[in-house]
Amino acid sequence: MSSMWGERIKLSVFGGSHTEAIGVTLDGLPAGEKMDWDEILVQMARRAPGQDPSATRRVEKDEPHVVCGMSSDGVLTGAPLCALIYNSDQHSKDYGNLKVTPRPGHADYAAFVKYQGNNDIRGGGHFSGRLTAPLVFAGAVCRQILSRHGILIGGHVLSVGPAEDRRFNMADIEPEILKSLSREYFPVLFPSIRQEMRRQIEEARLALDSLGGVVECAVTGLPTGMGNPMFGGVENLISSIVFGVPAVKGIEFGAGFQAARKMGHENNDSFYYDDGGAVKTRTNNAGGILGGITTGMPLVFRAAVKPTPSISREQDTVNLETGENVKLVIKGRHDPCIVPRAVPALESAAAVAVLELLAQNGKL
Numbered sequence: 008m009s010s011m012w013g014e015r016i017k018l019s020v021f022g023g024s025h026t027e028a029i030g031v032t033l034d035g036l037p038a039g040e041k042m043d044w045d046e047i048l049v050q051m052a053r054r055a056p057g058q059d060p061s062a063t064r065r066v067e068k069d070e071p072h073v074v075c076g077m078s079s080d081g082v083l084t085g086a087p088l089c090a091l092i093y094n095s096d097q098h099s100k101d102y103g104n105l106k107v108t109p110r111p112g113h114a115d116y117a118a119f120v121k122y123q124g125n126n127d128i129r130g131g132g133h134f135s136g137r138l139t140a141p142l143v144f145a146g147a148v149c150r151q152i153l154s155r156h157g158i159l160i161g162g163h164v165l166s167v168g169p170a171e172d173r174r175f176n177m178a179d180i181e182p183e184i185l186k187s188l189s190r191e192y193f194p195v196l197f198p199s200i201r202q203e204m205r206r207q208i209e210e211a212r213l214a215l216d217s218l219g220g221v222v223e224c225a226v227t228g229l230p231t232g233m234g235n236p237m238f239g240g241v242e243n244l245i246s247s248i249v250f251g252v253p254a255v256k257g258i259e260f261g262a263g264f265q266a267a268r269k270m271g272h273e274n275n276d277s278f279y280y281d282d283g284g285a286v287k288t289r290t291n292n293a294g295g296i297l298g299g300i301t302t303g304m305p306l307v308f309r310a311a312v313k314p315t316p317s318i319s320r321e322q323d324t325v326n327l328e329t330g331e332n333v334k335l336v337i338k339g340r341h342d343p344c345i346v347p348r349a350v351p352a353l354e355s356a357a358a359v360a361v362l363e364l365l366a367q368n369g370k371l
């Protein structure tokens with residue numbers, strides 16, 4: 008399995024949903040950075056399960072235990088940083104039948120073939136959304152370093168099923184907005200939409216079904232001129248880690264797929280000098296990236312999150328032992344909608360990628 012990422016900031020995520028612990032190692036972090044532990048816990052709590060009707064009822068505290076790389080007073084030592092998160096609320100018997108009757112939409116069948124049935128199926132094993140907890144720990148560390156470089160990251164639930172929040176004003180994103188979004192569970196820009204999104208999720212759950220949606224994420228304060236053309240672009244870098252978040256099926260930057268429907272004069276972002284003499288653009292359809300290189304405008308991406316594959320209604324599958332077509336009823340506790348809990352995971356993926364970008368460009 009490849010659960011490692013990065014050239015300069017090397018990330019490794021390990022464990023499974025029902026193993027004793029899950030965890031992360033981050034190599035390449037700058038020494039001497041003091042971490043605010045409470046801020047790390049804020050981020051872990053945003054992703055933790057069991058705190059909202061829109062999420063799985065599995066209850067995990069998700070408290071990270073640092074093994075090495077951080078002093079007792081929270082200063083990074085420069086050695087690899089390793090943290091463990093113990094699993095405590097497992098119901099492994101709910102997953103016994105899935106080894107031979109794979110869940111439609113989940114990784115069970117593909118993994119069964121690839122690993123000849125040796126993969127850990129309990130709770131989805133290494134394919135579980137639970138593996139985003141170590142990613143959020145890594146992101147919480149990286150975003151504290153980034154904030155000292157004036158770089159902020161925040162995201163919100165842009166849509167759940169048919170319910171839509173408003174989009175970021177990509178040319179002008181207030182730091183205060185990102186600061187408050189990045190501390191919230193189920194962050195939205197237009198507060199009253201949250202209620203409607205929750206209603207949609209509950210309706211799906213009662214129908215023994217699930218819902219997907221879109222997360223919009225922004226990064227401000229990026230230095231201009233970072234990244235490379237073609238295969239080394241900022242879009243490439245961010246996409247490669249964003250697709251490490253399970254259930255993400257698409258990503259777009261700036262105007263994204265809407266750009267394909269615009270005329271050139273509508274899509275081009277006109278340049279101007281601001282009062283301080285900095286080059287800015289009046290619009291930001293580019294989402295802060297041109298030619299794979301940062302423009303200094305906010306970097307904005309949207310990630311499409313599919314509906315949770317494990318749904319309670321009866322589905323068709325196969326029995327890989329008997330060779331028959333069979334019916335499947337999935338047990339266990341599942342998120343009726345992954346989207347709210349995916350927000351901190353996607354912000355964290357962006358934080359690790361941006362720290363890597365700074366390191367690659369000699370800015371760390």
Ligand SMILES: Cc1cc2nc3c(=O)[nH]c(=O)nc-3n(C[C@H](O)[C@H](O)[C@H](O)COP(=O)(O)O)c2cc1C
Binds near residue numbers: 315
């Ligand atoms: C935060 C989070 C929570 C998730 N919770 C569940 C869940 O409760 N049940 C489930 O079947 N899938 C859940 N998933 C999604 C699966 O892990 C994912 O769909 C599966 O590994 C297959 O990978 P793919 O969808 O990327 O192809 C979750 C994903 C994330 C990011």
